[in-house]
Amino acid sequence: MSKASGIADLSAAKLRSWLLARMRGQKEDPPVSELHMEGPDDYVATIYEQSRDKAFRTRLEKAAVAALAEAAQGSLREGPDARAVRYLAELVDTLELRAAESTLREIAERGAFGGHGGALDPEAEELVLFALAGLQAAGELYSKWLAIWTSELPHLWPVVTAGLRISDPDRALEILPEAVERARRYPAFPLGDVLWAFATDPTYKPGVIAGALASLSNEARRRCRDALSALGAEKDELDAWVPDRGPEGSTTPAWARRKKGPELPPRFHDRAAA
Known part of the structure; x- marks a missing residue:
């Protein structure tokens, strides 16, 4: 037996x-x-x-x-x-x-x-x-998780992000920019794992994660993309979750930031000159 x-x-x-x-x-x-x-x-x-x-x-x-x-x-x-x-x-x-x-x-x-x-x-x-x-x-323990998130217990922060996300997915999105900053200050914080868990959670509709990270600086976005790439994220996934928005602070369309050259239609430059 x-x-x-x-x-x-x-x-x-x-x-x-x-x-x-x-x-x-x-x-x-x-x-x-x-x-x-x-x-x-x-x-x-x-x-x-x-x-x-x-x-x-x-x-x-x-x-x-x-x-x-x-x-x-x-x-x-x-x-x-x-x-x-x-x-x-x-x-x-x-x-x-x-x-x-x-x-x-x-x-x-x-x-x-x-x-x-x-x-x-x-x-x-x-x-x-x-x-x-x-x-x-669902929803019952959110304040408990949030209390640990705001405490100085870095070793518990990663699991707390899961507690917050599963307890209240919508409110949990608010911690993502802070999570990125914490990863900069505490190298042991597993930023890629946390972002991956949020990005692949079927609760969220397309574009929600990108919206939650919209306030990040370009340097912070690069760190997010690098952390996700290290876990195997493909370029299309990275572009959906953490879009590369170009030079810092620029709101000019990509075509307008390019130097004048024969490959651009003359009318773009003619109008600018006018």
Whole structure:
């Protein structure tokens, strides 16, 4: 009998215990492959996605939510429960378990989300916020995300942009020019990833991202284009998201900025001279 089939036979309570032991690092069976940069949650997500047993999938969903709630009762500054929360947050996010939203929110409130910077293990907090961003109810948490965005917690700013965008797509557009400026002041800020997430979000209609970035200087626009190009954006995508508007401050049409030459119709210059 394979490991996966044995796990599929476990009750919800035993699944919860198995998950907690695995995510806490107490008993990782089957072992985690560090060579393939695997986390203990990856195997669980794989057996869930490959299973056609609806009853098992339901038990595993409930067990994952319950395991997260149990781990959250422990110390989350460091140690096995902080580790478990880190990987369980990834798991409930991957499986899109909305039943975990309230627990994620409770954990987040113990940290920066509740105004308590530095109270949680940094990696666990970041992953909890990322999962919460994807599982949150629309519009409810926007002010919470905005409070972290305006705080001096640069390591959380990237995930906060996702929280803002998913909470209220229209209002979130207002932070884009500031995000570009922050990337200039904080080189670790992943400008390309943030812009890509906004630009490829199907919520936005064509031209919306370009409009949100319309106030940027040409130098800032070049930084945006370079950051997106580094992620593989094509020229047509760049022109749609961050149009190159030519020389700084110029409102003259492109043809009129060119020097007089035989390739231009004489009437353009004749009229100017007249």
